[in-house]
Amino acid sequence: MARFARDILYKFGVLVKQLEEKLGPDTGDLGLRVGLHSGPVTAGVLRGEKSRFQLFGDTVNTAARMESNGAPNRIHLSKETADLLIQAGKVKWVKPREELIHAKGKGELQTYWLEYSRSESRKGSVNSVTDSIRSSLKSEYDESKKILSEISFNPMSEKLQRLVKWNTELLSKSLQLILGRRAGAQIQVDDDDKMRSLEMASRTVARQGKLVFDEVVEIINLPPKAEISDSDPLQLGVESIDLSPEVYSQLHDYVRTIAAMYPEDNPFHNFEHASHVCMSTIKLLARIVAPNDDNGAGNLHDNTYGITSDPLTQFAAVFSALIHDVDHPGVPNMTLVSEGTSLAASYQNKSVAEQNSIDLAWDLLMDPAYEDLRRALYVNETEFNRFRTLVVNLVMATDIMDKQMGAFRKARWNKVFGENDEKDIRGSISQKDINRKATIVLEHLIQASDVSHTMQHWHIFVKWNERLFQEMSLAFDEGRTDKNPAENWYQGEIGFFDFYIIPLAKKLESCGVFGVSSDEYLQYAQNNRNEWERKGHEQVQIYVENYRMKREAMTMATPPSLVPQEDEEEEEEES
Numbered sequence: 001m002a003r004f005a006r007d008i009l010y011k012f013g014v015l016v017k018q019l020e021e022k023l024g025p026d027t028g029d030l031g032l033r034v035g036l037h038s039g040p041v042t043a044g045v046l047r048g049e050k051s052r053f054q055l056f057g058d059t060v061n062t063a064a065r066m067e068s069n070g071a072p073n074r075i076h077l078s079k080e081t082a083d084l085l086i087q088a089g090k091v092k093w094v095k096p097r098e099e100l101i102h103a104k105g106k107g108e109l110q111t112y113w114l115e116y117s118r119s120e121s122r123k124g125s126v127n128s129v130t131d132s133i134r135s136s137l138k139s140e141y142d143e144s145k146k147i148l149s150e151i152s153f154n155p156m157s158e159k160l161q162r163l164v165k166w167n168t169e170l171l172s173k174s175l176q177l178i179l180g181r182r183a184g185a186q187i188q189v190d191d192d193d194k195m196r197s198l199e200m201a202s203r204t205v206a207r208q209g210k211l212v213f214d215e216v217v218e219i220i221n222l223p224p225k226a227e228i229s230d231s232d233p234l235q236l237g238v239e240s241i242d243l244s245p246e247v248y249s250q251l252h253d254y255v256r257t258i259a260a261m262y263p264e265d266n267p268f269h270n271f272e273h274a275s276h277v278c279m280s281t282i283k284l285l286a287r288i289v290a291p292n293d294d295n296g297a298g299n300l301h302d303n304t305y306g307i308t309s310d311p312l313t314q315f316a317a318v319f320s321a322l323i324h325d326v327d328h329p330g331v332p333n334m335t336l337v338s339e340g341t342s343l344a345a346s347y348q349n350k351s352v353a354e355q356n357s358i359d360l361a362w363d364l365l366m367d368p369a370y371e372d373l374r375r376a377l378y379v380n381e382t383e384f385n386r387f388r389t390l391v392v393n394l395v396m397a398t399d400i401m402d403k404q405m406g407a408f409r410k411a412r413w414n415k416v417f418g419e420n421d422e423k424d425i426r427g428s429i430s431q432k433d434i435n436r437k438a439t440i441v442l443e444h445l446i447q448a449s450d451v452s453h454t455m456q457h458w459h460i461f462v463k464w465n466e467r468l469f470q471e472m473s474l475a476f477d478e479g480r481t482d483k484n485p486a487e488n489w490y491q492g493e494i495g496f497f498d499f500y501i502i503p504l505a506k507k508l509e510s511c512g513v514f515g516v517s518s519d520e521y522l523q524y525a526q527n528n529r530n531e532w533e534r535k536g537h538e539q540v541q542i543y544v545e546n547y548r549m550k551r552e553a554m555t556m557a558t559p560p561s562l563v564p565q566e567d568e569e570e571e572e573e574e575s
Contacts, residue, residue: 006114170282278322323361454524489540501529
């Protein structure tokens with residue numbers, strides 16, 4: 001039974017790594033607790049509509065207590081099970097747990113962990129298992145060990161590969177929708193020379209100092225309803241067509257290169273964070289609904305401000321989430337400005353990190369190696385300009401600290417979603433006003449996705465909040481910031497919830513297109529804020545201690561030749 005429990009953990013570890021490629025980031029963080037207890041049980045099938053074979057008795061209850069008091073990805077043993085293993089000569093498998101546990105109905109108990117070597121032979125399996133089944137089990141077991149050993153050898157590399165594949169699949173589906181829409185409509189296709197000229201002019205070196213910041217517009221023009229055909233494949237249920245191998249290969253290579261452009265040593269602003277933002281973006285896009293979606297595609301277009309009708313817009317939103325923190329420096333923009341970096345100067349001290357991310361990711365996309373991908377993405381000047389404008393506006397929207405942009409967005413919000421907005425007559429408003437609302441909705445969508453960890457389960461919030469704390473602590477230790485984040489982290493999070501997160505969640509609701517998702521985000525934000533108020537001080541102490549131990553481990557792992565040494569001669573001269 002101990003071997004069987006270990007096999008379960010091995011297979012579970014393999015499974016969650018595979019699921020991460022399909023379900024996205026955080027799936028690989030799933031854990032499994034296993035509890036073992038030995039003793040007599042009563043077995044039987046109860047009568048009734050849901051009759052099934054079941055086990056009953058105190059042994060079953062105690063095993064459940066072992067599981068609930070265990071730890072993720074570990075096997076927790078009762079004393080009875082540990083004694084049986086010791087009697088069977090498996091002393092090395094049993095390790096006493098340092099602290100006693102309190103089990104409901106049992107009181108204080110001494111329990112044990114199963115420490116089972118992966119190289120342990122499987123000889124001595126139950127004799128009743130046939131040779132063929134035993135051979136099959138051993139084959140699966142050996143395969144699991146091999147996969148897990150590869151994962152444990154280089155977990156970051158493996159994780160990045162899974163995230164790259166997941167993001168590629170995500171974007172490929174949106175790209176298929178673009179091709180499906182194009183196949184059902186008469187869309188002008190510009191010649192290759194014209195498209196190459198547009199692309200060349202958009203590269204950083206060709207813009208002659210023009211800032212990305214200056215490209216932000218008040219209104220993004222989405223396709224009007226008149227351009228949507230009744231015979232559109234999307235409306236008929238034909239949601240995708242196959243991508244050519246060349247396009248898919250280029251898309252995968254692009255995503256992989258983008259992943260490599262995210263600094264691995266950033267605890268927070270890394271490719272996993274970008275993937276998390278992509279996941280939230282696609283979730284919110286999928287939940288954009290009309291108040292009454294039974295009135296056909298036309299009304300759906302009007303009531304969702306045209307966002308659901310344009311696959312290119314949806315692709316641009318996910319693409320922007322993917323690239324929004326490329327080459328992130330690990331410090332806020334204000335730090336880059338105060339340091340007087342050449343990067344800050346080149347962007348005139350405005351939204352430095354965001355402009356840099358757009359330039360790097362865009363120039364990469366314009367590389368000749370991705371021409372097939374670009375031709376699938378847009379085929380004329382109108383589509384090209386719309387895609388560029390969407391990417392610029394959405395990535396720039398993630399800079400929430402720029403006062404000029406903040407005032408601009410606030411004034412625009414009040415103009416269309418303020419008290420004077422006539423929400424009940426959307427069908428009678430102009431296309432310009434529809435596009436203005438669409439622009440606001442899309443920008444708020446990516447802003448919410450960028451901080452979506454604050455609007456999810458408490459353990460997700462704590463996980464990412466601690467990573468941000470570590471990143472800020474690193475900047476402080478390196479002398480790049482003046483304030484120790486631990487001193488004001490608790491109160492700072494309270495203010496962040498009260499003055500940004502909760503108001504942002506309420507704006508999602510005011511947009512009127514996100515359905516129950518807006519209520520869900522707001523409820524989680526309020527719950528996390530209240531939980532932080534109760535547990536925040538304790539949580540900060542945990543952050544501080546974890547960071548201290550991590551820094552000590554990093555110092556111990558650093559070769560002596562790489563540890564900075566004091567220059568005695570220089571010290572004497574200074575004296």
